[in-house]
Amino acid sequence: xxxxxxxxxxxxxxxxxxxxxxxxxxxxxxxxxxxxxxxxxxxxxxxxxxxxxxxxxxxxxxxxxxxxxxxxxxxxxxxxxxxxxxxxxxxxxxxxxxxxxxxxxxxxxxxxxxxxxxxxxxxxxxxxxxxxxxxxxxxxxxxxxxxxxxxxxxxxxxxxxxxxxxxxxxxxxxxxxxxxxxxxxxxxxxxxxxxxxxxxxxxxxxxxxxxxxxxxxxxxxxxxxxxxxxxxxxxxxxxxxxxxxxxxxxxxxxxxxxxxxxxxxxxxxxxxxxxxxxxxx
Amino acid sequence: xxxxxxxxxxxxxxxxxxxxxxxxxxxxxxxxxxxxxxxxxxxxxxxxxxxxxxxxxxxxxxxxxxxxxxxxxxxxxxxxxxxxxxxxxxxxxxxxxxxxxxxxxxxxxxxxxxxxxxxxxxxxxxxxxxxxxxxxxxxxxxxxxxxxxxxxxxxxxxxxxxxxxxxxxxxxxxxxxxxxxxxxxxxxxxxxxxxxxxxxxxxxxxxxxxxxxxxxxxxxxxxxxxxxxxxxxxxxxxxxxxxxxxxxxxxxxxxxxxxxxxxxxxxxxxxxx
Numbered sequence: 164x165x166x167x168x169x170x171x172x173x174x175x176x177x178x179x180x181x182x183x184x185x186x187x188x189x190x191x192x193x194x195x196x197x198x199x200x201x202x203x204x205x206x207x208x209x210x211x212x213x214x215x216x217x218x219x220x221x222x223x224x225x226x227x228x229x230x231x232x233x234x235x236x237x238x239x240x241x242x243x244x245x246x247x248x249x250x251x252x253x254x255x256x257x258x259x260x261x262x263x264x265x266x267x268x269x270x271x272x273x274x275x276x277x278x279x280x281x282x283x284x285x286x287x288x289x290x291x292x293x294x295x296x297x298x299x300x301x302x303x304x305x306x307x308x309x310x311x312x313x314x315x316x317x318x319x320x321x322x323x324x325x326x327x328x329x330x331x332x333x334x335x336x337x338x339x340x341x342x343x344x345x346x347x348x349x350x351x352x353x354x355x356x357x358x359x360x361x362x363x364x365x366x367x368x369x370x371x372x373x374x375x376x377x378x379x380x381x382x383x384x385x386x387x388x389x390x391x392x393x394x395x396x397x398x399x400x401x402x403x404x405x406x407x408x409x410x411x412x413x414x415x416x417x418x419x420x421x422x423x424x425x426x427x428x429x430x431x432x433x434x435x436x437x438x439x440x441x442x443x444x
Numbered sequence: 445x446x447x448x449x450x451x452x453x454x455x456x457x458x459x460x461x462x463x464x465x466x467x468x469x470x471x472x473x474x475x476x477x478x479x480x481x482x483x484x485x486x487x488x489x490x491x492x493x494x495x496x497x498x499x500x501x502x503x504x505x506x507x508x509x510x511x512x513x514x515x516x517x518x519x520x521x522x523x524x525x526x527x528x529x530x531x532x533x534x535x536x537x538x539x540x541x542x543x544x545x546x547x548x549x550x551x552x553x554x555x556x557x558x559x560x561x562x563x564x565x566x567x568x569x570x571x572x573x574x575x576x577x578x579x580x581x582x583x584x585x586x587x588x589x590x591x592x593x594x595x596x597x598x599x600x601x602x603x604x605x606x607x608x609x610x611x612x613x614x615x616x617x618x619x620x621x622x623x624x625x626x627x628x629x630x631x632x633x634x635x636x637x638x639x640x641x642x643x644x645x646x647x648x649x650x651x652x653x654x655x656x657x658x659x660x661x662x663x664x665x666x667x668x669x670x671x672x673x674x675x676x677x678x679x680x681x682x683x684x685x686x687x688x689x690x691x692x693x694x695x696x697x698x699x700x701x702x703x704x705x706x707x708x709x710x711x712x713x714x715x716x717x
Contacts, residue, residue, distance in 0.1 A: 178566055182563050212577060
């Protein structure tokens with residue numbers, strides 16, 4: 164064996180005492196929240212360093228509320244059970260802006276694959292399901308920050324939203340759960356198509372059908388039968404229903420909405436985790 | 445009795461009809477710096493991916509400090525520090541945040557996280573640049589940052605896939621000096637792939653020359669060079685590249701890597717700048 168090389172000052176044993184002992188593994192149920200926390204912290208750090216995306220993504224929901232919302236409020240073309248259309252629309256736009264962030268999260272996974280970041284994370288003691296759950300909740304945190312911006316825009320435009328802290332906590336949970344599902348859908352597609360260009364195409368192909376095939380813009384009752392069936396199978400509809408109930412106090416099926424979102428999120432995590440290995444190859 | 449850090453027996457891996465690794469037998473002793481050499485497409489990165497648990501082991505067996513990579517993945521991963529070929533630090537985070545992420549996913553307790561991250565950054569001389577975004581780092585600094593990310597969990601086996609690709613000679617020397625300094629201070633085993641024969645000659649205790657998915661020659665750089673000199677009956681000591689040309693035969697230029705390999709190498713070199 165060769166002689167040990169001269170040790171630079173920075174790496175002398177005195178200065179790296181902690182690096183000589185491996186940390187004790189976190190076991191059992193505590194592993195998942197730890198990984199989720201780590202991924203969410205990274206997302207918040209990135210947002211702190213560069214808020215450009217936050218501002219540019221606020222433009223589209225603002226336009227929906229400002230132009231579409233105010234115009235349809237005036238023409239009263241959509242039945243909304245007596246509430247102004249812009250109020251009816253606001254929860255749908257919050258869900259839409261959160262979904263748009265989450266649905267393209269798979270592109271970030273592919274970028275991380277290309278940059279070697281994903282491989283490095285896959286070599287850490289992190290089960291794939293925990294890594295996907297962490298990434299999905301990180302997308303949820305990103306969507307939540309965006310949702311706060313849209314709520315503030317809606318408030319400025321005069322939408323009569325609740326400020327009850329418990330209900331706002333419920334809103335946060337709904338936004339995060341919806342984003343967990345849609346980001347997992349995106350990561351699942353990423354695991355199938357394996358390239359950014361293809362995923363971009365898929366993302367664009369499914370976002371508008373998901374949005375228009377939900378109750379975000381109009382109630383279920385005005386939809387044709389086939390679209391009602393689509394809407395009932397669309398998790399976005401349950402997200403919007405819960406947001407309307409919590410933010411506006413309209414009649415909602417909160418237990419069903421949360422149950423559907425939880426099941427969808429769990430299925431999404433399972434599907435995306437099973438395909439993550441394809442990205443590592 | 446010391447345990448082998450890595451033991452591969454009959455390792456094989458194919459991408460479709462292409463055998464990337466074809467019956468690899470290899471042992472890396474604890475505490476040594478082992479260089480896996482070969483041109484693009486020789487199977488080095490695929491072998492590394494099997495050792496790191498990134499790829500399954502469809503044929504043969506891989507053990508890391510006695511743990512079977514097919515059956516005991518989490519235990520293997522806890523022993524590894526891995527620096528992939530690409531520049532894998534997250535450019536939109538600071539150096540400190542990049543290292544802290546790996547401290548968190550390796551379960552470093554909160555009370556010692558900041559100190560441990562600080563020590564990892566200091567070990568690679570990045571303390572002053574720790575709070576700058578990684579996108580402002582030079583190529584050599586990014587490689588050192590990746591080294592800090594790998595070191596923060598105190599790995600017993602550090603695996604580096606082409607760690608100096610695309611770097612200028614001064615930055616290459618800098619990266620190697622830090623690898624050797626940390627190895628000397630911690631006693632960890634280092635498994636490195638490279639196609640720079642001069643680096644392997646200078647910094648590796650033993651090397652394996654890989655071609656077409658198999659190790660074609662194994663030994664210390666001096667042993668391999670002296671062996672070739674003896675076979676040639678000359679007193680002039682050949683270079684490690686001469687040894688490699690002899691074991692690989694002709695046609696190296698035509699076979700060294702496919703389009704994807706070359707694109708990946710150039711992309712990394714381009715990002716290093």
